[in-house]
Amino acid sequence: xxxxxxxxxxxxxxxxxxxxxxxxxxxxxxxxxxxxxxxxxxxxxxxxxxxxxxxxxxxxxxxxxxxxxxxxxxxxxxxxxxxxxxxxxxxxxxxxxxxxxxxxxxxxxxxxxxxxxxxxxxxxxxxxxxxxxxxxxxxxxxxxxxxxxxxxxxxxxxxxxxxxxxxxxxxxxxxxxxxxxxxxxxxxxxxxxxxxxxxxxxxxxxxxxxxxxxxxxxxxxxxxxxxxxxxxxxxxxxxxxxxxxxxxxxx
Numbered sequence: 746x747x748x749x750x751x752x753x754x755x756x757x758x759x760x761x762x763x764x765x766x767x768x769x770x771x772x773x774x775x776x777x778x779x780x781x782x783x784x785x786x787x788x789x790x791x792x793x794x795x796x797x798x799x800x801x802x803x804x805x806x807x808x809x810x811x812x813x814x815x816x817x818x819x820x821x822x823x824x825x826x827x828x829x830x831x832x833x834x835x836x837x838x839x840x841x842x843x844x845x846x847x848x849x850x851x852x853x854x855x856x857x858x859x860x861x862x863x864x865x866x867x868x869x870x871x872x873x874x875x876x877x878x879x880x881x882x883x884x885x886x887x888x889x890x891x892x893x894x895x896x897x898x899x900x901x902x903x904x905x906x907x908x909x910x911x912x913x914x915x916x917x918x919x920x921x922x923x924x925x926x927x928x929x930x931x932x933x934x935x936x937x938x939x940x941x942x943x944x945x946x947x948x949x950x951x952x953x954x955x956x957x958x959x960x961x962x963x964x965x966x967x968x969x970x971x972x973x974x975x976x977x978x979x980x981x982x983x984x985x986x987x988x989x990x991x992x993x994x995x996x
Contacts, residue, residue, distance in 0.1 A: 749793075755904050756789020756897040757782075763896065767889075770969040772960070777886060781893040784872065788897025791868060792860045792905075810842035820880055861927050862902065863940050869895025870947035877952050888957035902926045 763785070764778040773781070787809065794806070814834040821833065858864060873891030876882040882890065906926045929937035960966060976982075 749790075751904055751908075752789050752793070752901050753786065756786045756900050759900050760785025760789070760893055760897055763893065766967065766970050769973055770965075770967050772966045772969075773886075773889070777889075781889055784890055785893040785897035785900075788865075788868070788894035789901045791894075791898055792864075792901045794859060806845075807842055810838045810840075813841055814838040816880070858930055858933060858936050858940055860902070860905075861929055861940070862899070863928060863937075863944050865895045865898035865902065867940065867944045867947055868898060870944065870951055873952075874947060874950040878950070884952045884956045885960050887952060888954060891951070892957075 760782045764782045767773045767781070768775060768778045814837040817837045818830045818834050822830065825833070869891040871891075872894045873887045876890045877884065877887035903926060929940065931937075
């Protein structure tokens with residue numbers, strides 16, 4: 746399977762490209778695009794959370810706990826006192842870093858139900874519902890958050906599946922082929938059924954996807970990209986003027 750750096754770079758490349766398209770089309774503000782990019786990268790690392798002995802996973806979990814704690818603090822910053830916000834941050838950090846981490850360590854196996862397509866969809870829907878109901882994000886923004894996280898997750902699965910093809914060995918397919926990009930586990934029928942039920946339930950918790958679908962299908966969303974695929978007149982107009990000291994540019 747692909748290593749940590751490959752997953753990180755793959756998720757960053759795809760998420761960065763998608764976020765750039767949105768910015769070029771003036772469909773979203775730059776700040777939101779940065780958030781989408783981060784969610785895509787996080788999604789690209791999530792499938793390996795069922796491998797808690799990995800150092801990168803431990804680092805990723807600690808980072809996620811810190812970021813999630815600050816997101817909670819920023820959301821309720823106008824309501825509570827500083828001491829209450831510190832308690833909220835600490836509680837969120839401990840819940841994710843040690844509570845959720847311990848549960849995953851105990852009840853998951855690598856390449857199990859966590860490492861599946863329905864889990865990617867479920868986490869994307871959970872992100873959408875969380876952004877909409879907890880952080881009061883708009884419908885389109887909420888769905889974009891969930892879509893980027895799920896997209897990064899699927900990129901991870903695709904990379905693992907790609908690396909299970911032995912292009913230079915005697916066997917075309919490695920023994921791991923088919924275990925990454927799966928729809929569930931035949932060895933865990935109850936868990937698989939519960940996962941699909943959870944996905945269905947999360948979908949009903951999310952806002953209507955109709956505005957998001959219209960946004961994605963609207964040609965105006967991508968008009969700025971099609972108009973700026975290549976330079977019109979000159980390459981990088983005004984770039985040298987910005988990076989050159991004024992005295993040199995005048996001479």
